[in-house]
Amino acid sequence: MPGVCGRCRSAAAEVELPYARLRLCPDCFSDFFVSRVRRTVEEFRMFREGDRVGVAISGGKDSGALLHALRSAFPGLDLVALHVNLGIPEYSAHCQSIAEGLAGELGVELLTFDLGRELGIGIGDFEGTAFKGKICSACGTIKRRLFEELAMRAGARVLATGHNLDDMVGIMLDNFLHGYWGQFVRLKPVLPPLAEGMAARVKPLIRSPEREDLLYCLYRGIRFKEIGCPFSKGAKVRRMAGLLEAASERNPQFRHQLLNRFLELMPLIEGIAPRPEFSKCRICGFPSQGDICAYCKRIALVKGDRGGVPSESG
Numbered sequence: 001m002p003g004v005c006g007r008c009r010s011a012a013a014e015v016e017l018p019y020a021r022l023r024l025c026p027d028c029f030s031d032f033f034v035s036r037v038r039r040t041v042e043e044f045r046m047f048r049e050g051d052r053v054g055v056a057i058s059g060g061k062d063s064g065a066l067l068h069a070l071r072s073a074f075p076g077l078d079l080v081a082l083h084v085n086l087g088i089p090e091y092s093a094h095c096q097s098i099a100e101g102l103a104g105e106l107g108v109e110l111l112t113f114d115l116g117r118e119l120g121i122g123i124g125d126f127e128g129t130a131f132k133g134k135i136c137s138a139c140g141t142i143k144r145r146l147f148e149e150l151a152m153r154a155g156a157r158v159l160a161t162g163h164n165l166d167d168m169v170g171i172m173l174d175n176f177l178h179g180y181w182g183q184f185v186r187l188k189p190v191l192p193p194l195a196e197g198m199a200a201r202v203k204p205l206i207r208s209p210e211r212e213d214l215l216y217c218l219y220r221g222i223r224f225k226e227i228g229c230p231f232s233k234g235a236k237v238r239r240m241a242g243l244l245e246a247a248s249e250r251n252p253q254f255r256h257q258l259l260n261r262f263l264e265l266m267p268l269i270e271g272i273a274p275r276p277e278f279s280k281c282r283i284c285g286f287p288s289q290g291d292i293c294a295y296c297k298r299i300a301l302v303k304g305d306r307g308g309v310p311s312e313s314g
């Protein structure tokens with residue numbers, strides 16, 4: 001890419017950001033990335049400087065960029081990295097070593113939940129259940145819950161996750177088109193704690209395109225996983241990816257505009273969305289929409305210890 005950086009006007013531009021009409025050198029791009037994370041946190045009041053903030057890190061580029069950018073944007077923030085080892089042979093050990101390396105480099109404490117050690121299971125065990133062929137669905141429920149559990153163990157008031165702009169607008173648009181209002185409002189940038197003692201969930205990368213998470217990792221030397229999960233062929237292809245890409249080619253601001261319009265609509269949609277009623281799971285005590293929560297149902301499926309758990313898979 002010819003030309004000099006549009007910010008410092010000295011180094012060669014390497015990154016083009018058409019939606020902002022900017023061409024930046026690696027250092028100015030990294031500053032731009034970190035500033036956007038800082039502004040996003042402030043815009044949505046995701047946390048205050050004195051809060052203890054848990055960051056869910058998987059070993060992937062999005063969550064790696066998130067932890068690094070939060071450390072750079074808020075040097076005095078009380079951060080704790082949270083990682084779930086899913087017990088997937090080779091893959092999980094690889095992801096954990098990346099998480100440990102990153103937390104170590106940044107001087108951030110790391111708390112890990114090891115499925116094998118703590119529960120005696122691995123995600124692969126779901127192959128022997130009704131979740132065969134849709135392991136990611138069970139895995140998603142388990143990860144969500146264990147990150148909440150880790151945030152509580154860490155005493156974090158806030159749990160930050162690495163959902164990027166592409167994730168967000170893709171899922172929002174899909175829910176919007178289907179009228180899944182309950183799921184739509186769960187994509188708010190800040191979700192209050194489900195119960196006393198639990199963490200609020202925040203998404204500081206909501207304005208960061210996925211490609212830029214990758215570039216930030218490359219320019220800042222942040223390692224991320226080099227192997228894929230063996231079950232990823234069961235993962236959902238990102239919803240609306242092709243449509244969003246085509247629209248963004250014609251209008252580089254498309255995803256940003258769509259996110260802004262959805263955020264403006266959020267209060268209206270909250271008004272029509274069904275309000276889930278939570279009680280306590282009779283096994284684990286976590287908030288649940290039924291007698292037994294989705295997490296406990298799935299764990300029981302694998303452990304074969306039904307304990308009165310109904311046999312449905314959903």
Ligand code: SF4
Binds near residue numbers: 135136235
């Ligand atoms: Fe879990 Fe599926 Fe991701 Fe593998 S690809 S870690 S099974 S959600």
Ligand code: ZN
Binds near residue numbers: 294295
């Ligand atoms: Zn439960």
